[in-house]
Amino acid sequence: MLKANDAMLSARNATFILNGRKILDKVNLDVRKGEIVTVIGPNGAGKSTLIHVMLGLLPLTSGQIIRRESLRIGFVPQSFSSTFTVPMNVKRLLSLTLKPSDREIETTLEETGIAHLKEQSVASLSGGELQRALLAKALLRKPDLLVLDEPVQSVDFIGEVKLYELISNIRKSHGCGILMVSHDLHMVMAESDHVVCLNGHVCCEGGPENVQLDPEFAKLFGPSAIKMIAAYAHHHDHDHEPHESPDHHHKH
Amino acid sequence: MTALFDPVWQRAILSGLAVALVAGPIGCFIVWRRMAYFGETLAHAGLLGVGIGMMLSVDIMFGALITSVMLVAILLFLRSRKQLALDTLLGMLSHTALALGMISVGAAAMDDGHGHAGEETGDHAAGHSAVEAQGNGHVDVLFGDIMQVTATNVVAIWFAAIFVTAVIIWLWRELVAVSVHEDLARAEGVNARWVEAAFMVIAAVAMTMAMKIMGLLLITALMVIPAAAARRVAWSPESMALWAALFAAIAVMAGLGISNYSGVLAGPAIVLAASTIFVLTSIAPKGS
Numbered sequence: 046m047l048k049a050n051d052a053m054l055s056a057r058n059a060t061f062i063l064n065g066r067k068i069l070d071k072v073n074l075d076v077r078k079g080e081i082v083t084v085i086g087p088n089g090a091g092k093s094t095l096i097h098v099m100l101g102l103l104p105l106t107s108g109q110i111i112r113r114e115s116l117r118i119g120f121v122p123q124s125f126s127s128t129f130t131v132p133m134n135v136k137r138l139l140s141l142t143l144k145p146s147d148r149e150i151e152t153t154l155e156e157t158g159i160a161h162l163k164e165q166s167v168a169s170l171s172g173g174e175l176q177r178a179l180l181a182k183a184l185l186r187k188p189d190l191l192v193l194d195e196p197v198q199s200v201d202f203i204g205e206v207k208l209y210e211l212i213s214n215i216r217k218s219h220g221c222g223i224l225m226v227s228h229d230l231h232m233v234m235a236e237s238d239h240v241v242c243l244n245g246h247v248c249c250e251g252g253p254e255n256v257q258l259d260p261e262f263a264k265l266f267g268p269s270a271i272k273m274i275a276a277y278a279h280h281h282d283h284d285h286e287p288h289e290s291p292d293h294h295h296k297h
Numbered sequence: 298m299t300a301l302f303d304p305v306w307q308r309a310i311l312s313g314l315a316v317a318l319v320a321g322p323i324g325c326f327i328v329w330r331r332m333a334y335f336g337e338t339l340a341h342a343g344l345l346g347v348g349i350g351m352m353l354s355v356d357i358m359f360g361a362l363i364t365s366v367m368l369v370a371i372l373l374f375l376r377s378r379k380q381l382a383l384d385t386l387l388g389m390l391s392h393t394a395l396a397l398g399m400i401s402v403g404a405a406a407m408d409d410g411h412g413h414a415g416e417e418t419g420d421h422a423a424g425h426s427a428v429e430a431q432g433n434g435h436v437d438v439l440f441g442d443i444m445q446v447t448a449t450n451v452v453a454i455w456f457a458a459i460f461v462t463a464v465i466i467w468l469w470r471e472l473v474a475v476s477v478h479e480d481l482a483r484a485e486g487v488n489a490r491w492v493e494a495a496f497m498v499i500a501a502v503a504m505t506m507a508m509k510i511m512g513l514l515l516i517t518a519l520m521v522i523p524a525a526a527a528r529r530v531a532w533s534p535e536s537m538a539l540w541a542a543l544f545a546a547i548a549v550m551a552g553l554g555i556s557n558y559s560g561v562l563a564g565p566a567i568v569l570a571a572s573t574i575f576v577l578t579s580i581a582p583k584g585s
Contacts, residue, residue, distance in 0.1 A: 064380055100484050120484035130329045131477050132531045141474045142485040166532070179481075186485070 052077050053116055053190050053222055054099060058108035061094055068094045070246040071108065076190060081216055081223040083233045086243035087265065092226040093123065095243060096194045099224065119183025119221075121176065121193045129168040129175075136163050139182045153181040156218075157211060172199030176208060184215065191215065193225040205229070209236055230266065242266075300557040309443035309510060309563065312451050313549035315458035316507040316519065321542030322465050323503045324524030325534070326496060327517075329476035334384060335497070336517030338391035339504045342368035343513050345394050346505075347438045348401025352408065357438065358450065358505050365501035368394060373494055402438075441512030441564035443556070454506045461499045461506075465538075468492055473534045510549075512564040519545060522571040529578040544574050 052075035061069040068091045076082045084092050097103040099110055100120060139150050154160045157177040162170065170178060176196055183191055196212065197205040213236050216223055227233045233240065233253075240256045242248040242265055249261040256262055300306040327336055343361035350360025368390060375386050437445055465472070471492045474482040483489045507516045523544035524537070531537030552567025559566075 097480070100480075102480050102483055118484065120481060122478055122481045122484075129477075130331070130528075131473065131534055132528060132537050133477075133533055137533060138477070141477060142470070142482065142487060192484075 052111070053113045054118075054224065055111040056095070056099060056108065057111060059095070059098055059105055059110065060107045061091070061098055061103065062106040067245060069098065069105075072243070072247055074099070074241060074247075076222045076224045078189070078222050079216065079220050080238045081213075081225065081236055082239045082241065083237040084224070084226045084241045084243050085228060085230060085233060086248075088228065090244045092228070092243055093194055096192060096224070096226055100192060113189075116190060117186055117188045119186045119188030119191045121179045121183050121191070121196060123194045123198060129170075131167075133167055134164050135159070135167060135170070135178050135181075138167050138178055139185055141182075143185055145185050149185060150181075153184050154178075156184065156215075157181040158207075171204075173201070173204035173208060176200060177211070180211070180215070184219070188219075188221050190222045190224060193223065195226055195228070197227070197229065212236070300554075304448075305444060305446075306553065306557060308446045308448060308451050309553055310550070312446050312454045312506070313510050313553055313563075313567070314546055315451075315454045316503070316510055317523075317545035317549045318542050319458050319461045319465075319499075319503045320507060320520045321523055321527070321540075321545040322538040323461070323500050324520035324522075324545070325527065325538050325541050326472060326476055327500070327520055328524040328528065329534075333517060333521050334387045334391070335500070336504070336520055338372075338387045338394065339365045339368065339501055340513040340516050341391045341395040341398060342501075343504055343508055343516075344398030344438065345401055346398075347508075347513075348398050348403075348405050351405030352401060358453070358508060361438075361508055362502065362505040364394070365504055366498060369494070369497040369501055373490075373497070377490075437512070438508060439512050439514050440562050441508070441510055441515065443510055443553070443563045445509050450509065457502050457506050461502050464495060464499050468495055472496060476534075510563060511567065512562070515564045515568050518568040519548070519571060522568065522575050523548060526571070526575040526578040529581070544571065548574060 054076045056072050056074040059069050059072040059074070060067070072091075072095060074082070074084075074095070084095060086092050094103065098105055100118065101110065101112075135154070136150055139145060139153070145153075150163065151160060154163055157180050159174055159177045159181070162174060162178070167175065167178065176199075180191075180193075180196075191212075193212065197208050200208055212223065212225070215221070225233075225237075235253065237253050239250065240253050241250040242256060242259075242262055244265055248265050249256055249259040251259070301310075327333055342365040346359075346361035346364030347357040348360075349364065350357040353360070372386060372390060375381070375390075376383060381389075471482070471487050471489075474485070474487050475489045475492050479489050503520070504516050507519060511519050524541040526544050527537045527540035531540050548567050548571035551570035551573075552565075553563055555561065555566040555570065556563040
């Protein structure tokens with residue numbers, strides 16, 4: 046394999062065939078400690094399926110998933126497709142399979158920025174609030190690895206930026222690895238350490254800068270996508286990540 | 298009030314309350330998991346069980362229980378192969394079971410040689426044996442007939458209610474977690490397959506319990522409607538289950554009362570009472 050064997054969770058030649066259709070074709074993927082790995086690809090590329098096989102929710106047709114022993118995973122699934130049918134408040138949602146103390150719940154909700162929603166009914170949350178609640182639920186497991194399936198799907202643009210900021214902060218404060226699936230290209234590129242372009246098979250992969258130069262990437266997303274990412278990277282350089290130290294940020 | 302001293306109505310009330318006790322919580326899971334069609338499928342499998350039971354001269358409730366549990370097994374097997382969506386599987390199994398049920402019940406009725414359907418008067422009352430009941434069973438099992446509830450049935454129904462309630466309490470956390478999000482629950486270590494199989498089996502037991510009072514056509518209604526009404530007033534999964542059981546019990550009592558007073562069939566009267574409760578909770582100011 047290309048990478049050192051210090052991965053927490055790996056896919057090796059992961060192949061998944063459903064009704065004769067090859068959804069995943071010999072996919073290799075590693076997630077290491079403290080690393081953000083983002084899987085991007087068009088609809089139907091098998092992104093969600095890849096997440097599901099990596100979590101052991103779906104059996105592989107061939108290949109293997111290697112999971113470090115006693116790895117704790119926090120999973121944030123795609124937003125609920127329609128209304129939340131079970132009546133419960135946020136606090137209860139966080140206690141479904143764990144028994145966290147009130148204090149743990151409060152601290153975690155504070156971290157994800159929705160401490161004020163503790164007693165709120167889950168059905169009344171907005172898309173972004175629900176994602177933050179689910180993120181808190183995942184964090185309560187004290188995960189070594191966070192797995193996020195399309196975390197910003199039902200979130201508006203502003204919420205999206207903030208949610209990615211939050212995810213990036215979580216990586217810093219918890220030191221956990223993050224495996225994330227997304228189809229919006231521009232945001233993903235900036236925060237990821239490793240980007241995997243999936244379309245059944247892995248089309249191309251690498252650091253965010255390298256991947257967007259890959260001809261396979263252009264083939265997959267089209268030339269307009271490259272422009273969009275380039276624009277974002279440029280913007281990013283100027284406004285958020287000064288080349289010197291952060292202290293000099295406002296002296297430009 | 299005199300109905301309370303009539304053994305037929307006593308048996309109806311006793312078994313009806315046991316049915317309500319389990320129909321409420323089971324209905325909640327059906328509502329949470331959007332499985333109303335599963336209830337219908339179980340009822341159709343129940344009809345097949347009635348037909349087979351009549352042909353083999355075993356108790357029709359026992360027959361219905363066996364076939365609906367078998368249906369659950371087939372459903373779980375087909376589902377594990379993941380080739381068709383659940384509603385497609387249910388649509389297929391449901392109508393296959395219905396067709397087989399209609400044929401088997403029809404054949405059994407002809408075997409018996411007396412296909413008298415309309416004979417449902419008061420003299421059917423006390424001491425009415427299961428064997429006698431099988432003659433016009435094909436109509437009664439569809440629409441329900443409280444006259445057919447024997448003392449043995451009442452005891453069996455209460456044992457079943459205690460069993461179902463015990464399983465629900467035992468698996469409560471897992472059942473709720475799976476209802477909220479199955480994949481998330483599985484990723485967090487819940488054995489969702491086992492929980493789902495257990496749920497389907499207790500739903501089959503509950504369906505069989507309700508068969509004689511409600512009739513197969515209306516069983517799902519007694520599960521779904523009180524739960525839907527409870528959703529309006531509940532603030533937690535537990536409160537919804539308790540409200541649903543309470544609403545189902547009120548519907549059973551009111552429906553039996555209406556049936557006793559006006560002579561309409563108990564099952565439809567119970568369902569209409571449940572629907573009335575739903576309407577009342579809909580216009581009442583919303584809780585949470």
